[in-house]
Amino acid sequence: MFRRTFWFTAGAAAGVWATTKVNRKLKQLTPESLAARGVDKAIEAGHRVKDFALDVRAGMLQREDELNDALGLTAGDGQDGARPDNVRALPAQRRLRAIEPHQNHRPKFSYNRNEDH
Template identity: 65%
Template structure:
């Protein structure tokens, strides 16, 4: 008699456990649940992408600072006259159009890319 009661109870418990497991899986596969899971994963991916972009930006700033130090680009020139004439116009010290230091070529074009603009 105890044997039958034990197996009956074990079977009933297994049935309840299996039913709950199946019901949870069915609820997880409803369209609303799938949409919520997809939205959660999209938000998580967005946060990861934002963190990655911030890491890349910080690395860029650090590398630009290293390159600026190595090339001496952090210090502004003391006197604009120390620059060659073609560079003076690039920093805004000459008000006129750029000066052509090379004579025009044989076909009349000066090959100055800024001339047409």
């Protein structure tokens, strides 16, 4: 009789345990739960990308300082943002020739593929 009671109790406990596990899994697979988990993962990935970008930016600034020091381009006179005398200003960026609004602009080259054939 003691054996039957033991196995009955063990079977009931295993059934309760298995039912609990199955119900937890089913709750994890509901659309709301999957959406919430997806949002959490996306936010986590966004934070990782942001941290990576900040690390890259810090590395770029550090390397830029190292290169400026190696080339002697640092402003050693204590003025922040001042350019040393031995560095020339970069030339202004070339501007494209503006087209007057009243002129008809036609491309120099024809874009018709069949014209040459």
